[in-house]
Amino acid sequence: MNEYRIPSEYYFRIHHVRPRFKGDIENVLIYMAEELTAIGEKEVDKFIQEANAAIYRYPGNAHRELKTINNWRTEISALFGFIEHTDTTDRPGRRAIELAQRQDLVESFKIWLYSFQYPGAHIKPKNVLEQIEAGIHFKPAQYILKLLRYANENGGNSIGITKFEACHCIFNDLRVTRDHEDVAKTWERIRKNREDNVTYDQTGDVVRYAGDIIDYMEIANLLKTYDSRTYYLNTLEEESIIKFCESTEWFDGYDKMIDARSGSMDAVKECVNDWFAYVNRDIKDTDFSTDILAYIASDEEELKQLKENAENDEIDATTAELVHAEDDFTKRVTTYLDSFTTKDIGDIGEGLVHGHECMRIKLGGREDLIHLIKRIPTQFAVGYDISSVELDERKRYIEVKTTISSKPLHFNKVHLTKNEWNTANSTRDRYYVYRLQLSKTERTLFLLQDPVGLYKQDLIDMIPSNGADITFDPKKVGKYEELLTWKN
Structure with missing residues (x-):
């Protein structure tokens, strides 16, 4: 058999920053998004100091050399645009803040791939200049999706591509x-x-x-694989795939130099801040938030059941209150129900936990108490998401924290707002944090009871940060439970 060779006149190997933490990339990015967001905008030296301190706190980094810590920070900044620079300050980028707030890694990778291009300031200026002089003008995710759509439309369904084919027939040509x-x-x-x-x-x-790009496209749920060799279009993401294929967005800071096949180091360096502003631009008109139920369902039948449970749980949660509610309350709750979406991680997480609680009580033989389990609309700001009950009829107050990713994540950190922490303090052992993590392969539920009490016993760590940043060892406190699905 012959080995494929790109004709020499067409060979040019493009590259990007390759993070040292790629094998743990989802855990690292969501951790750093939260940490950088908490730091806020600071004078450059102060920001670097606090960012490095956060990286040192990441599991396994405590004894690493400063050079390695600095490399982590610059890789996170350069490749993913998590840090924006001004003349005198550094600050968390919009993409970091969005990830910290939404806890949607799948969406985060879609947005990143949507903007990622060659050339871009994710590599050193001298390498950008080399790509400019070669005339490179390329958005990899868009091209791969266009190619696979064409192949499937013209050659039959279920046609995929390997990383080797992508490398030699696309990236380096x-x-x-x-x-x-x-x-x-x-x-x-x-x-x-x-x-x-x-x-x-x-x-x-x-x-x-x-x-790397193929792997990131799989994390973004744009591609799927059954054997880690051939990658296929994920047809459940057709809406997002079309957005990629039809996009005309492009960072044009280098375009004049690309057209001339010539530039200067100074001109390239002048584009750096504009590049990071582009990466962190507002793309509110392009919705890449994840349809969580479609993401975690194993097949169409399970998807149907999950949607029915979510919708029924939402309605059941407020039925009892609506019976005797005042008009204003009714209006507000109805508006809340109308806003329910399978792309809202908070809604889905609370819906799944509500179903879990109802099933827990049913299995405990107290089906007569199920009507007491209620979801609380966020605007009521009571400091918890679900009012539940024990088998002995005592109250249980539940704050749900949900994250979505392609792989299971670490479960050692949550953030509680001031209101949530105060409510936890007043309700003590009646207060639970339900840490729900949804991935393609797992739905993991971790329960942390009485976080204030655990903190006062020095069993968990808490750092005041517009509320409380809680870190804990799942082997020492809390417990895992099977996520139950409500069944009549």
């Missing part, structure tokens, strides 16, 4: 990255190589950059 070759021609090249049993250089160092 100027016919694609410079000349914008039509996806039909690129796909024909890949198809012909398959037909002729052509092989590819599969050396890790060669394919790593194309492989």
Whole structure:
């Protein structure tokens, strides 16, 4: 068999920053998004000091050298745009703040891929200049999605691509990255190589950059794989895929230099702040928030059941109150119900936990108490999300914290607002934090009872931060429970 070779006149290897924490990237990014958001805008030296301190606190980093910690910070900043720079200050970028607030890693990777391009200030200025002089003008995620859509429309369903094909036939070929070759021609090249049993250089160092983008597209739920070799379009994400394919957004700071195939280091450096402003721009008109139920369902039947449970739980949670409610209350709750969406992580998390609580009470033989389990609309600001009950009829107040990711995450940190912490203090052992983590493969529920009491016993750590940042060891406090699904 012959090994594929890109014609020398078309060969140019593009690259990007490759984070040292790639194997743990989802845990690191959500942790750093929260930490950077808490730091806020600071004078540069102070911001760096506090950001580094946060990186040192990440599990396994306590004894790392300062050089490694600095590398982590610059990689997080350069590749993912989590830090914005001004002339005198650094501050958390919009993308970091969004991730910290929404806890949606799938959405975060979609937004990142939507903006990611070559050239971009995610690499050193000298490397940007090399790409400019080569005429590179390329958005990888968009091209891969266009190519796979074409292949599936013209060659039958379920056609995928390997990282090796993406590397050699797309990323390192100027016919694609410079000349914008039509996806039909690129796909024909890949198809012909398959037909002729052509092989590819599969050396890790060669394919790593194309492989990274493919991996990030899987985290973003745009691609799926069954064997970690061939990657396919995720047809459940058709709406997002169309947005990618039809997008004309592009950072044009380098365009004049790209057109001239010439630039200067000074001109490239002048674009850095504009690049990070572009990465962190407001894209509110482009909604990439995750349809959580579709994401976690294993098939269409389970999706149907999850949606029915979520909607029924939402209605059941307030039925008793609506019976004798005043008009104003009724109006507010009705508005809340109308706003329910399967793309709201808070809504879904609370819905799933409400179903869990109802089933817990039913299995305990106290089905007569289920009507007491109620979801509390956020605008009432009572310091918890669900008013539940014990089998002996005592109250249980539940604050739900939900995160969505492609892989299971660490469960050692939550943030409580001032109101939530105060309510936890007043209700003590009646107060529970339910930490719910949803991924493609798992739904993990962790219960932390009486966080204020645990803090006063020095069993958990708490740092005041517009409320309370709580860190804990799941092996020493709290417990895991199976997430129950409500069934009549």
